[in-house]
Amino acid sequence: MSKVRVRFAPSPTGGLHLGGVRTVLYNYLFAKQHKGEFILRIEDTDQNRYVPGAEQYIIDCLEWCGLIPDEAPHLGGPYDPYRQSERKGLYKQYAEKLVAAGYAYYAFDTPEEIEAMRVRLKSEGKSNLQYDHHVRMQMRNSLTLEEDETKALIESGTPYVIRIKVLQDQVVSFTDMIRGEMHFDTNNVDDKVLLKADGMPTYHLAVVVDDYLMKITHAFRGEEWLPSAAVHILLWNYLGWINEMPQWAHLPLILKPDGNGKLSKRDGDRLGFPVFAMNWEDPNTHELIHGFRELGFLPEAFINLLAMLGWTDGTEQEIFTLDELIEKFSIDRVHKGGAKFNYEKAKWFNHEWIKKMSIDRLKPDIKGIFENAGIEITDQLQFEKIISLVKDRCTLLTDFIEQAGFFYKPPSSYDIAALKGKWDDTKASFFNSFLVDINKTTWESVAIEEAFRNRAAEMNIKPGELQLPFRIMLVGGKFGPPVFEIASVLGREETISRIGKAIISFTL
Ligand code: GLU
16 A cells, blocks of 8 residues: 555634544544654635635644644645645646546636526526536537637636536445445536636645645545535546545534534534634634633643544543554544534543643643733742642643632632631631641641641640631632642741631631
8 A cells, every 4th residue: 555645634714623623633643553644735725715814723723732744834845835825827737638538618607697597497497506417508618619719718818617527327436434335426416617717726626636646545524525525536537547546534523512413613602612622713803712722621632532522442441642542543433423512521531631641741731821810830849739739620721720829829808608607716716826836837738737636636626627717718718629738838938827817807
């Protein structure tokens, strides 16, 4: 088998939906497993849909996810350029080759003429309003015009497109790596435009020419592209390249949580979860669509949860590293049916990953989140202790603010309601004595706890009744890791100061 070469070929029309990232991931896993190459190709031939910033966003997403291409517009490679708009001059010759071979034709119909054709078909009660074998001989194209007329029109600069001439009464077949045998009746396939009036190829021509020229061996793409496969196979055939056609796999859709239809970018903000990999701000409308990254997901968890949206390794295992995925991924285990997206499950993956992550790996991300919240980290050792104390309690990275922000900022208020019935003068006097005791203890959790218990025993109070007030003194509420651990990380001075302040506030 020739060297595996796969491609992710997005159109830069906006942010990257999680379905798009999953397509990247499956491409990447397959390439790496076969020691092959993963290519990023930007399909920007539709200038009307081009959105500035979208290409860079895609590149940044791939980087965040750690799915780095081997060849790409920003990296270059042996098949440069990797941006279709920069390959514009390349496609026309193939369209013309098809015309010369009788598989395509020049069409001069104006938009008004095409509209008139549709109106006519509608008035005749037809539901199929396509430009296809039914109507092509009634239109203004090189099949209906004399050869010299066609030539004259082209030479006079009349705008034209090149359309594929789909042969009738044929069945186009291919074996999809996920879906098996697929068949299409050519009578249902329209004469798609291959080359537009501005000289740009359409997606259909460009994708076939580039997959051929870039020696792509396997093409994984979303299920929504399945209907286009018929035209693509015809083109591979008509261009004489059918033996080099990549093997295709059309990936199942990612569905809304209730299973009703494809998860769209609108669903996210509507249903309260992210759909894009990273925040995306539309440059025209300035609408912000939230991303998994900014909401506190780890890329390792994001990749893991995407891998499992449509695939399993056949065991109960759900947590996989990228290396394990590379080793275990197999296209035969990709489901045919759509995968329902479940945000609670997505958060579960992130929680598992936070628990599993090393402190060193978590440090930079959490530092960034703290800095955004105005918290500056000065003591590295203390920061590491804090992370290890609270990480198991955090589902999202952003939870670290709530779970550990109190280490950096004393409570601005106390959960007084929680103290109801648990605070009185005896307890206040316990803490006044304890303040003196802890001036002398070694500053570590076991010693602090011992001092706490000794003083409680001496005053005949159950230590259990004192722990909640102590916690509220240090963090403000009923949450956080073990209270003596908190005190030990806060340090003697800060603990004393918080107890002192709280005694006054509680009594007021
Ligand atoms: N440019 C297409 C897209 O935007 C690529 C489809 C394909 O992979 O063939 O998704």
